[in-house]
Amino acid sequence: MNRKFIAIGLGCLFLINAVKAVASNLAGPDTADITRPVAPLVPLDRQRIGQIAAMLPALPKGFGEGYQNRKVWDSLYHNLKYQKTIKIAEGFLNKPFPAWNDEQYLLYFTKGTRPEGENMMGSRLAWLAPLVWAECLEDKGRFVPAIEMVLNELIHQKSWSLPAHDKKKQNFEGRNYTVDLGAAGLAHNIAQAVYLLNDKLNPQLRAEVLKQMDTHVFSPVLRSIAAHNNDHYWLTVTNNWNSVCLAGVTGAALAIIPDKQQRAQFVAIAERYSRNSIAGFTDDGYCTEGLGYYAYGFGHYILLRENVLQATKGAIDLFADAKIKRIATYAPNLQIINDVYPNIADCHVGTKAPAAILWYCSRNLGLGLKKYDNLTPGGSTVNLVEDMMYAFPNSASRAQVSPQASALAPGIRSYFKDAGVLIERPDITGKGGMGAALKGGNNNESHNHNDVGSYTIVVGNELLMGDAGGPNFYTAKSFGPNRYQYKLLASYGHPVPLVAGIQQQPGAAAQAKILSANFSDKQDEFVMDISSAYPVPALSKLTRAFTYSREGAASLSVTDDFRFTESKPFEIALITRARWKQIAPDQIEFDGQKEKMIATIKTTGGTFAIKSETIEENAPAFTRIGIVLNPAVAGSVTVTFKPLTNKKL
Known part of the structure; x- marks a missing residue:
C-alpha cells in the first residue's frame, strides 16, 4: 500500500526512500494562497488551554508505544516487514554520519538551486528512523550510541529550516528561528524518537533536545502569536503549509513537552488554525493544489487529527467539520478512468490516489471504499511519525468497516x-x-x-x-x-x-x-x-x-x-x-x-x-x-x- 502521504511522484514525498530530498518539491513560501483565512491571528485563549490541559495525559506521548512495552515490540520484531530495518541500521554503525555542509545549504542563495542543500539535510535525518526502529525492535542497546550521536548532530545543525524557506539566512546565521515544512517535520521526528526511547537516552541529551526544540520551534511559534508577526504566516494560510507545519509542531509538543499546560497551548493552536487548512478546499471538497499536494497537505491534516484525537482521548476531533467528508472524496472522484488522474497544478506525472488517506478516511467516515477498507497498513520504517501511526492501533484500524458499498467514482x-x-x-x-x-x-x-x-x-x-x-x-x-x-x-x-x-x-x-x-x-x-x-x-x-x-x-x-x-x-x-x-x-x-x-x-x-x-x-x-x-x-x-x-x- 502506498502510504507515503507526501506524494507529490509530485515527488511531494517528504522523508521517503531514505529522505534523499527533504521537501525538495514542497511549496515555496511565495505560493499564492487561494482564499482568506477563517481563523486570523488572535491571542491564545487561556480558558480553552486550561480545558485542553485537563484532557491530556500526565506525561507526553507520541504515536505508538515506547520500547518498554516488550509484548508489542516483540510482536513487531517477529514481523518480517521490519526485519530489514535492523540490517539497514547495522549498516549505519560502520559509516560516517553525513556532515553538515554550509556550501550546499547556501547554493540556494548563490545559484538558486534547491536539491543540494535539501538532499544534504535529508541524508542526515535519514539515519534517525531506522536506528530508532532497530533499537526498539531489538532492545539490546547496541544502536543507542549512534542514535545519541544523530540526535546531537540534528539538534545542533545550523538550520532546521530548508534553504528556500530561510528568509535572508536568518536561521542559518542564528539571528531568528522560524518553523517551515522542514523544521516542523524534523522536530516531530526527533520528539517521536525521544518518546520511544525515553530512559535509554542520556538525561542530559534529552534535556538538550527539549531546549533546542524550544529555541527552534516552540518559542518562535508562540512569539508569532503573541507579537502578531508574520514569521509563521502558515498559521493563517489555506494551502498545504498550514496542515503540514501544524502537524509537526503539535505532534512534537505532544511527544516531548513535560508540562500539560504548555502542551495544551499547541493543541489549542492546532484546533483553531487548522480550520484554515479546511478553508483552502472548495466547498465541494476540491483541492486546487492538485492530487500530489492533496496527499501531502491533507495527509498531514490526518496526522494532526489522529495525534490530537489520541492525546485528548477523542474529546477533540478535527474530523468534526462536515466538509471533511467531501474533502475525503476528492481523490476517488478525481479519477478519470483506469486509475489515471489529471496532472493539475504542480502534480507529477503518474500520481495516483493516496491509498493510506483513502483507507483512513473510508474507515473513519464510512465511505465504503471497498478497494481500500481492508488494506493492511504499516511495514515502512523511513519516517518515525507516519510509520508509528500505522504500525500501532489508530482510529481507522479500530473503526468498523461500512457495510454499504460506496456510490463514489467511477460513475459517468x-x-x-x-x-x-x-x-x-x-x-x-x-x-x-x-x-x-x-x-x-x-x-x-x-x-x-x-x-x-x-x-x-x-x-x-x-x-x-x-x-x-x-x-x-x-x-x-x-x-x-x-x-x-x-x-x-x-x-x-x-x-x-x-x-x-x-x-x-x-x-x-x-x-x-x-x-x-x-x-x-x-x-x-x-x-x-x-x-x-x-x-x-x-x-x-x-x-x-x-x-x-x-x-x-x-x-x-x-x-x-x-x-x-x-x-x-x-x-x-x-x-x-x-x-x-x-x-x-x-x-x-x-x-x-x-x-x-x-x-x-x-x-x-x-x-x-x-x-x-x-x-x-x-x-x-x-x-x-x-x-x-x-x-x-x-x-x-x-x-x-x-x-x-x-x-x-
Missing part, C-alpha cells in the same frame, strides 16, 4: 461545481474507452499554472493529451515573480489558447465563468467564458465549449469561439507526451504504448498551420503542438478527439 462523471472542474467517463465496461478532465477555475489557485480552460484526455489507461504536470524539483524561480518564465508552468505549456500572442495572466481576475453545464447519460456540454484570463484589450469574446459524447468508446470536442475589435492572430495548443504525426491536413494521430487517438481540426474564418515544439524544463519532455490560425477579427476552431479503434471513426 464527477462535477466539482465550486471549482469548475468536470471529470468525464465513458459508459462502457472494461479497460477501453476515453475519459477526460475539464478545468475551469482561476489563476489565483495555489501552485497555479495559469491554466483556465485546460483539459486532459485518457484512452484506456494512457494519458495521451493534456496538462504536463509540475517540475521534478523547484528552484528559486519556482515561486514569485519569475515563476511563469517556465513554459511548463505558464499557460504556454498547457492546452489553452494563445491570444494575439499573449499568454494567460495570473490572479483571481483570470477566471472561467461557467456559462452552461448540460449533462445527460449520452452527452455532456460544458461551456465557459475564459476571456478574463487574457490581458488583450482587443479581445471582446472567448468561449471554450467542451462536448463529451459517450457514444461508442466516447469522444471529446473542444471548440474555441473568439472575436476581436481588430484582426489578431489566434492559436491553440495540444500538449502530449505520446508519439504523434500529421496524417492529413486536418488530422493528427497520437500513439501511446498501446492506445491511439485521432484529433480532427476544423476552423472557420480562415486556414491554419501546425507547428510543434519540444519542451523539457525539469520534467519529462513533452510536445506542444500549435494550431495557428491566420489573423482574423473573429473565428472558431474545433478539435475533436476520438480513440482509434477497429471501428470506423
Whole structure:
C-alpha cells in the first residue's frame, strides 16, 4: 500500500526512500494562497488551554508505544516487514554520519538551486528512523550510541529550516528561528524518537533536545502569536503549509513537552488554525493544489487529527467539520478512468490516489471504499511519525468497516461545481474507452499554472493529451515573480489558447465563468467564458465549449469561439507526451504504448498551420503542438478527439 502521504511522484514525498530530498518539491513560501483565512491571528485563549490541559495525559506521548512495552515490540520484531530495518541500521554503525555542509545549504542563495542543500539535510535525518526502529525492535542497546550521536548532530545543525524557506539566512546565521515544512517535520521526528526511547537516552541529551526544540520551534511559534508577526504566516494560510507545519509542531509538543499546560497551548493552536487548512478546499471538497499536494497537505491534516484525537482521548476531533467528508472524496472522484488522474497544478506525472488517506478516511467516515477498507497498513520504517501511526492501533484500524458499498467514482462523471472542474467517463465496461478532465477555475489557485480552460484526455489507461504536470524539483524561480518564465508552468505549456500572442495572466481576475453545464447519460456540454484570463484589450469574446459524447468508446470536442475589435492572430495548443504525426491536413494521430487517438481540426474564418515544439524544463519532455490560425477579427476552431479503434471513426 502506498502510504507515503507526501506524494507529490509530485515527488511531494517528504522523508521517503531514505529522505534523499527533504521537501525538495514542497511549496515555496511565495505560493499564492487561494482564499482568506477563517481563523486570523488572535491571542491564545487561556480558558480553552486550561480545558485542553485537563484532557491530556500526565506525561507526553507520541504515536505508538515506547520500547518498554516488550509484548508489542516483540510482536513487531517477529514481523518480517521490519526485519530489514535492523540490517539497514547495522549498516549505519560502520559509516560516517553525513556532515553538515554550509556550501550546499547556501547554493540556494548563490545559484538558486534547491536539491543540494535539501538532499544534504535529508541524508542526515535519514539515519534517525531506522536506528530508532532497530533499537526498539531489538532492545539490546547496541544502536543507542549512534542514535545519541544523530540526535546531537540534528539538534545542533545550523538550520532546521530548508534553504528556500530561510528568509535572508536568518536561521542559518542564528539571528531568528522560524518553523517551515522542514523544521516542523524534523522536530516531530526527533520528539517521536525521544518518546520511544525515553530512559535509554542520556538525561542530559534529552534535556538538550527539549531546549533546542524550544529555541527552534516552540518559542518562535508562540512569539508569532503573541507579537502578531508574520514569521509563521502558515498559521493563517489555506494551502498545504498550514496542515503540514501544524502537524509537526503539535505532534512534537505532544511527544516531548513535560508540562500539560504548555502542551495544551499547541493543541489549542492546532484546533483553531487548522480550520484554515479546511478553508483552502472548495466547498465541494476540491483541492486546487492538485492530487500530489492533496496527499501531502491533507495527509498531514490526518496526522494532526489522529495525534490530537489520541492525546485528548477523542474529546477533540478535527474530523468534526462536515466538509471533511467531501474533502475525503476528492481523490476517488478525481479519477478519470483506469486509475489515471489529471496532472493539475504542480502534480507529477503518474500520481495516483493516496491509498493510506483513502483507507483512513473510508474507515473513519464510512465511505465504503471497498478497494481500500481492508488494506493492511504499516511495514515502512523511513519516517518515525507516519510509520508509528500505522504500525500501532489508530482510529481507522479500530473503526468498523461500512457495510454499504460506496456510490463514489467511477460513475459517468464527477462535477466539482465550486471549482469548475468536470471529470468525464465513458459508459462502457472494461479497460477501453476515453475519459477526460475539464478545468475551469482561476489563476489565483495555489501552485497555479495559469491554466483556465485546460483539459486532459485518457484512452484506456494512457494519458495521451493534456496538462504536463509540475517540475521534478523547484528552484528559486519556482515561486514569485519569475515563476511563469517556465513554459511548463505558464499557460504556454498547457492546452489553452494563445491570444494575439499573449499568454494567460495570473490572479483571481483570470477566471472561467461557467456559462452552461448540460449533462445527460449520452452527452455532456460544458461551456465557459475564459476571456478574463487574457490581458488583450482587443479581445471582446472567448468561449471554450467542451462536448463529451459517450457514444461508442466516447469522444471529446473542444471548440474555441473568439472575436476581436481588430484582426489578431489566434492559436491553440495540444500538449502530449505520446508519439504523434500529421496524417492529413486536418488530422493528427497520437500513439501511446498501446492506445491511439485521432484529433480532427476544423476552423472557420480562415486556414491554419501546425507547428510543434519540444519542451523539457525539469520534467519529462513533452510536445506542444500549435494550431495557428491566420489573423482574423473573429473565428472558431474545433478539435475533436476520438480513440482509434477497429471501428470506423
